[in-house]
Each structure stands twice: as C-alpha cells, then as structure tokens.
Amino acid sequence: MLRFSLLLLNLEEYYFEQHTAFHVQHQGSPEERKIRGSLKICSKSVIFEPDAISQPILKIPLRDCLKIGKHGENGANKHFAKAKSLGISLIFSQVYFIKEHNIVAPYKIERGKMEYVFQLEVSGKVEDVVETLLQLHRASCLDKLGDQMAMITAILQSRLARTSFDKNRFQSVSEKLHMECKAEMVTPLVTNPGHVCITDTNLYFQPLNGYPKPVVQITLQDVRRIYKRRHGLMPLGLEVFCTEDDLCSDIYLKFYEPQDRDDLYFYIATYLEHHVAEHTAESYMLQWQRGHLSNYQYLLHLNNLADRSCNDLSQYPVFPWVISDYSSPELDLSNPATFRDLSKPVGALNPERLERLLTRYQEMPEPKFMYGSHYSSPGYVLFYLVRIAPEYMLCLQNGRFDNADRMFNSIAETWKNCLDGATDFKELIPEFYDEDASFLINSLKLDLGKRQGGQMVDDVELPAWASSPQDFLQKNKDALESSYVSEHLHEWIDLIFGYKQKGSEAIGAHNVFHPLTYEGGVDLNSIEDPDDKVAMLTQILEFGQTPKQLFVTPHPRRITPKFKSLSQASSYNASMTDSPVSPGEESLKT
Template identity: 40%
Template sequence: MYFVEDNASDTIENSSFHGETEPASFSWTYEEIKEVHKRWWQLRDNAVEIFLTNGRTLLLAFDNTKVRNDVYHNILTNNLPNLLEYGNITALTHLWCTGQITNFEYLTHLNKHAGRSFNDLMQYPVFPFILSDYISETLDLNDPSVYRNLVKPIAVQSKEKEDRYVDTYKYLEEEYRKGAREDDPMPPVQPYHYGSHYSNSGTVLHFLVRLPPFTKMFLAYQDQSFDIPDRTFHSTNTTWRLSSYESMTDVKELIPEFFYLPDFLVNREGFDFGVRQNGDRVNHVNLPPWARNDPRLFILIHRQALESDHVSQTICHWIDLVFGYKQKGKASVQAINVFHPATYFGMDVSAVEDPVQRRALETMIKTYGQTPRQLFHTAHVSRPGSRLIMEGELPAAMGLLVQFAFRETREHTKEIIYPSPLPWIKGLKWGEYVGSPSAPDPVVCFSQPHGERFGSLQALPTKAICGLSRKFCLLMIYSKEQGVRSMHSTDIQWSAILSWGYADNILRLKSKQSEPPVNFIQSSQFHQVTSCAWVPDSCQLFTGSKSGVITAYMNRFTSSTPSEIEMESQVHLYGHTAEITSLFVCKPYSIMISVSKDGTCIIWDLN
C-alpha cells in the first residue's frame, strides 16, 4: 500500500507540529499489518490506526468518514497473513480474571479498545492514580491505607470536596432548567461536576515535558515557553495533592509511563525550567522518600503497587468510572463523575450549524480532553483474591463436614513469606525467574549426552529451550494468534536450521528432518560468515563476517521453492573494523547488537 502526498514538496518546507518532518510519502507491505482499528481524530469519525509487526503504529486521518471506510475495507479485503482478530472484550476480561494477564496489560487493552492511542495527545491512554502516600520513608503494599480510593473519582478523595462538586452540579442543573436567554451567546449546557478533565493534551505534555519530542510539542502548545516553574511537573507528592484534594480544577489521572518509563522523570537534556517561589530550581522530578531518589526504583515499586492484591480486587470500580456504566447516565451523577458534555466520546462537532459556536466547541474540546468510548454497561467483575477458594463459596448442601474438611486442608498450604527485595518496602514480590527466592529450586527434567559442544541455548516462546551447535542458527516463523484467547500461546508454523562455515561460502538451510540441507545464500569470499541472527516476525536474517561487515537479508516465506523461503533484498551495514563474533536480536525493543573483535559493540535499530 502506498501513501503519496499531493503537495509533497511543500510539506518539506513547513516543518510539522512534532518538530521533525515525517516523510511525505511512505509504503508498507500487507504482510506487515498486524491490527487495523477505526479511530476518531479531532472529534470526527475519520481516522484509522494501523499496527505493524515491527512495533510501529500509524494513525491516518482522512477528509471524511466515507473515505476512511473505503480505505479501511480495502485494507481488510486483502490477504493479511499477520492480522490479529481483535474484538472480543469478554475473552479479554476472562484472561484478566483468571490471572493470565496483568492489571497493566488489561488496562492497556481497554484503552486500545476505547479508542485511546499513543499517536493522539487528545486521546492518550489513561491510567489511575494508585497510591496516596508520597511522603513516607517506608511503604507497606499490603496496607490498604497507602492506596487511593478507586471507588471514587480522583477529585473526590475527601468528603468535603465531594459536597462542593455536588453543589456545582445542582447550580448548573438549575441554570440549564431555566433555559437560554436571548442575549446569551453561549446557551447553558447540561450540568456537570467538573469543568476540566482527567486526561487531555495539556496533561500529557505536562507529565512528559522533560522527554523529547514531547518537549517541542509542549513549547508549541505554550507559545514557545515553558510553564511557570511552580506549575511545572516537579513533584509526585504535589501532583497527588493537587489532583486529590487541594485544587478544584485539577482532576488529572496518570499516564502509562508512570508504570514503565523512568526516563520521563529525569531532566537528561538539562532544560532550564526556572526557579520556584521557594527558591528551588526545577530539575528532575522530586520522588517520594520511599523511592530513595531513584526513578527506576520508583517505577518498579509503583508497578508492583498496580499489580498488588488490593488493586487487583478494587480496580474494577475505577474501570466502571472511566470505561464502564458509571461513565454516563444516572450512575455517573450518583458517582460524582459527570464531565463537561463536550468531552464525551462521539460528540460530533460537524453537526453544530452556527460557525461561532462550532469553533468555540472545537477549541474547548481540544483543550478539555475526551472521555474514552464506553466499553461496559453493567458493573465490571472483580478479580478474585490470591486464594481462589474463599470462605462460604462452597454450596450449603455440601454440609458442615465438607466445609470443615476444606478448612482443614486450606490451613496447611500456608503461603511462605519471602523477605522483600527492598527491606523498606513490605509486600514487594520477587520476579519469576530461575533462581528467584520465591521460585522452587531448579530441577533437572531432561538430560541427554550430546556429541557436539553447544554454541548457544535459545528460549522459544513455546516455553521450550533449543540447544544449537556453533555455526548453527535457528530460523522460525510463528503462526499468528487468532483472537485474544491465544495471547499467551504460540505455535511454530515453520522452522529450519541455517548452517555456515563451509569452504564454498554457502549458507545452507535444513527445514525437513528427512532431507539434506539445501543451498540458501551464496556469500562473497570477502564477507566470510562468522555469525548469524534471525528476526522471526519480519523474516530478517543478519550475518556477521570476518571483515567486520554485517549483511541484512530481507526474506519472504513462500511455498514455491524447496527451502520454502526466498531472499528478496540485501543491504550491508558498516561500523566494525574486525571480525564479528556475535549478533543478538532483541525483538521487544526492535534492536540488534553486534559484537566485534575490534572491542566494540553496536546497537542497530531493526526498524
């Protein structure tokens, strides 16, 4: 598929809002498409978001809904071998309830289903404030008092503020009942509790101001200057205090970066944000004492707080407020959760006839923010606690004896408590890895003498481990998951062993146990192969050579050749001056690392 801009030459001159200019024309293959979603852009139902196998996403906005629908259907009618079926929220909720996906993964999926996108600051993914304690030296994640109340919106964590918002609503309700006066340029709107919103472009840029390219976007948003130092994001505790009880207009929730990205808390670029009224210079974000001034530690503890038993059992209430039945209607009024009517999903600006009102509404919504699309119309289920069989869950007919028998057996399997990885944080869990204090001791489950020395061990997503001789590389293509149910299971569609180091400089491929290897790639005598690496999703093969040159081969899966795979193109990568000893691919970050005898290692971007 090709996208070519009509006035490509003009585009280069006008640098875009994001600072760097995007190429005016680009193309990608249908094989690369993993997901396609209809999206709203600037409050119009006219966009499509495309997720590619290499981890990139594209948000494309069109002139109108009809053009978008045509493009959307044209894409889907083609053969898309890597397309994920992605529509079943019930299956997703079941995976979460049974503990197969984490709270973080579940909230990320809900944001995606509700039309939120990292490509759109107006509809950026929204995550909840989790903790309420940002001042203690120590933290106990098993203590419910350190958490925010997830049943209530962030702005009404205290009773006194609750009353003030209810009064606001009542007053606006009266005004709305009276109706419009003739001389009123903006007639009264339906009543609401909050005139601002928990997520909008200003909020996102406020949090990400230290992190390029968001810094440039922030400056464009603020007339090329940083905010007043006291208003700049400078402290997690201040942000919590303002959102939860000090300010009547600040009702911010968090963004996903608070749970995975320490970099946005650090002023690595040395931006001058000025000096606050108390004389402190705004630099790195001030973290809670329990984070020991370490952004990475803060993110790790914060993420574990999100995954704690307490949050797992109460996050359903927050989902009700943001994505569920308390988002609209009577339930939202009772929950003190009504925002300005212009912020609700599906508010179509083009339906407003008066141009002045339309422009006012457009500006309002661009700055106010947008409520996500409603996903649930009844109360969201709670996730059961870590002990799945609770008291009283057994049918009464089973009798007292059985109840006692269950109680007896349950007493014996007491959970062993392991010391926390950080002595000042109670309730932290160790990770799941071999040798983890909370994992059982490793046992030998398979042993077999092998004729050759192993060159490498490779962990496969099928949970198996493959041992390979030196000068061997495993090539694999995974069959694509159909739908959510198989998010955690992967099948291998095709595999082969690539071998090198022959006198004729040919790389050979063996894909069938019973047949001899077939010649795959003839490498030149100047680039004698010393190492190989394979990227499964994008069918890329990298070879390192004695001369220090790396060659990247783009391949295509096909049934017309004996090897079932054919090479389409190749490109040389220069950077090392001596023999390449190893190549390693890290798919989640789309990078490859090459190591050479010249004493250097280089990180390459696979995209």
C-alpha cells in the same frame, strides 16, 4: 542537522513546501551577509531554518506581515539586478527566534517593523512563492477563524488535487494498485497531508511536503493490528500497528472521507483474515479475570478499544493513580491504606472538596456537571512528559513553558494537588507503569525556570520510599499488579470505561464531567457556522475527552486477585496472542 519539525507550526497549521534559500542581511552594503538554509512555506507562517545550527530558526507569522513582494525589481537593488536574481521581501511586525545553537528553550520574540529578504537558490520560483504567500496571507488576515480554516482547507485540497501518489515509489514493479486517496498522517499535536496508496502487498503514505521522508511504507504482511479511530470527534482515523507494543503504532492516518477510511480498513482486514483473531472488550475481560492478562496489559487493551492513542494527546491512554502514600520512608503494599480508593474518581477522593463541588452542582443550571476540568487532556499529558517532550509543550503553549511552580516538580506535590486543588482531577499516563524513567529526569538540561523558593526546576522529586526513578517505576508497577489493586481495579474501570461513565450511575458515583467531553456530546455536522464549529472543536480537544464507553453493566471482579506480579517475569509488556475489536470501532490483529 535537521532542527525543523512540524511542532514549530501552530496548532491546525500545515507545512506546504520548502526551498533552498539565503537570508540576505545588510543587502547591498559592504557588511552584506548571506545565511544559507531552507525556507518553509506554511499555512500560517514562513519559517527559515539556517544550515548553521548556531543560527536561530526564524518564524514569521503571516498575520504579522505588513507587505509581501519581490525584492530587487526595476533596479531597486543593483546587487540583485546584476545577479539576475530576485529576492522575496517580507515586511512584518513580529518574528520568533527558535532553537539557537540547537537548544530547546522558550521562543525569543522581536517586535517592531522589520524587513527580511530571502533569495531563492532557484530564482525562477520567486514569483510562484510570492503568489502563494500572498494567498496564504489573505487567509491569515480574515476576521473569522472559521473563514481562515475554510480558505486554508481549500488551498490544501487544491494542492492535493493537483498531485497524486508517485507510483515509482512502489517496492516492486509487479505490485497491483488497489486504491489511492487523500489523507493526513497524525502525530501528537500536528497532522501532515498527503496521499495514501495501498497495493496487494504494501500500504504507502506520501507526504505532500516530503517531510520527514518522501514515503512511509508498511508491508501488509507485517501488520499485526489495525484500529478504526475517532479523530476530532469524527470517524476518520485509522491506526496501524506492526508490533505487539500497544503503546506505539507504525502509522496513524486521518482521512477526509469516512468511506475512504472504511474501504482501506476493510481491504487490510480482508488481507489479514486468514490469520486474525477478533476480540471484544468482553473477551479481554475474561482473559484478565482468569489471570491471563496483567492489570497493565488489560488497561492498555481497554484504552486501545476506547479510542485512546499516543498519537492523539486529546485522547491519550489514561491510567489510574493507585498509590496514596507518598510520605512514608517505606512502601507497604500489604497495607490497604497505602492505596487510593479505586471506587471513586479523583475529584471525589477528598470529601471536603467534593462537598463544595456538589453544592455548586446543585445550583448549576442544565446541563449540570461536577468537574470543570477533565482527568485527561493534552495539557495534563505534557505536564507529565515535558522533560522528554519539551517541543510539544512549546507547541501547545505558543513557545512558552508553564510557570515553574506549576510544573511537574514533585510526585507528592502533584498527588496533593489532585486531592486538594479546586480544578485538578487528573489521573496518570502509562509511562508511570512502564520501564522508561526518562520522563522523570531532566537529562536534556532544560531551563524550565526558577521556583518561588529560588530552586531551579530539574528532576522530579520522588517520594522517600523510592531510591531512584527506576525504583519508583518498579514500585508503581508492583502496586498496580498487587492483590489490592487486582481486587478493586474493576471499580475504576466502571468509572472510566464502564457503566458509571454516564447517566444516573455517573451522578451517583460523582463522576459527571462536562457534556461536551462525552462521545456524541455534540454533533459537529449540525453546527452550520464555520467559526462556531472551529471554536467548539478547539474547546473540546483542549479540554479533554472521555473514553468510548466499553461496558454498560458492572464489570466483574477478578477471579484470581493474587495475580503473580509480572515484575518477577521477563517483562510487564509480555507479548500477547490476542488483540481487541471493539463493538463500535473494530480492530484486527494477527
């Protein structure tokens, strides 16, 4: 059973290579024991995954290593000498124990000076592995984060330059190579470097480390939509969809050069041009106005156009709170008081809190902003999804879950905090209007901690008007497709994707966030100091990003506000025949 995942790495860390190895305990003594597993060499750590799931995964940060070398040389260890096999010795001050018995839980940490010895199955590789570890250790011990990243990037690029795509992986000997370049496959919180190759019939990605499989292959004939993406504030991303499901792509690639991204996009677009319909945000707006798109579908299309992707937690799709009543025994969707005011951002819904925020805003030096946190960020996304994505939360928070009282414990509590909290202005995510209610249920039986009142964190507490998690989602969907929301959704679109996102209109709408959250708010290429550049990028990605602005004039109202609820039809995700292309970052769909 494979327990390792890239989520065990630190943020901005790479997984380079793995070797079958034995963790030798009590070496040279009668109690000697060898635990077989996989030794993984990463840019900031060494990870050992035992074959036996009862044994914990070991993670040793390279910065905590005191000495790295070969064990068993010069007769220092007769056992290894007789076996003619050298071991790798790591002397360190801290080790993490992860997923013992394959249970996802906060990491256990042991501190103090220790030595671990690993014996490679192929002993001839010991010298190369030690040399690699010493090089990565030097990078990890540099004082400045920018210098660390620069050295690790140089090591990575050297490895990529010494390798190329394995043409034996082509599906057919008759395939004709069009282009090959270096890139990284993007998944939430982590990226995986490798080689991209495109032929006349297939798109391939070959990870440098062979994880999670040797090659990812996509048949060009199956591609339905492609989007250029902004990744890490740079025009380097490309996302490919082979289905009509706007939430799930087949691959997201981040290139090292914008030209490589653009060339690959152009090639796929040209391949598809005979059966592709191009659409702008305005064309989707017209479809929505006329009732050809549900509110849910329209919001998904706008999110896609605005660079929001489920593979990028700093730009995750954003959806509105639409219900404001979480206390009544029954939900009345015919009563306007049931709904949130969609003309205001979350931070402006409580007049008393807004008054305090505006007072601070007036006293603030330039550049002014009203809200000290964003409505969408990696932390907020995982706040909602921790029950189905616990390893993502542990990755983001260095092996820890959040405090039990700050967890997503109750719908009503979360809404109340968004109204009253001094720094809580978060909106929702698409999962609140989808079919799968698993994010509301602790089906993995995770130990998420004990609250101050003594109760354990378990399933999310639902409002009285919801009889089950599925019923809660169904009522949320009904509310999203209701007449009231259909009549007012354009007001929320103005705030998030439209003309009230920036400038004087944003000030008038009390919709001003930190300038760094907006596209173009900072030019990373103009920052010369690498340490400052890394710190700035990290701050922006953790804080959250405002979507790309799609509209610069007021969004029109819906012509058919009494849109038939798709809950009465086959699915809220009814497949569409059209797909978006934004004015700045194109997309194509068959």
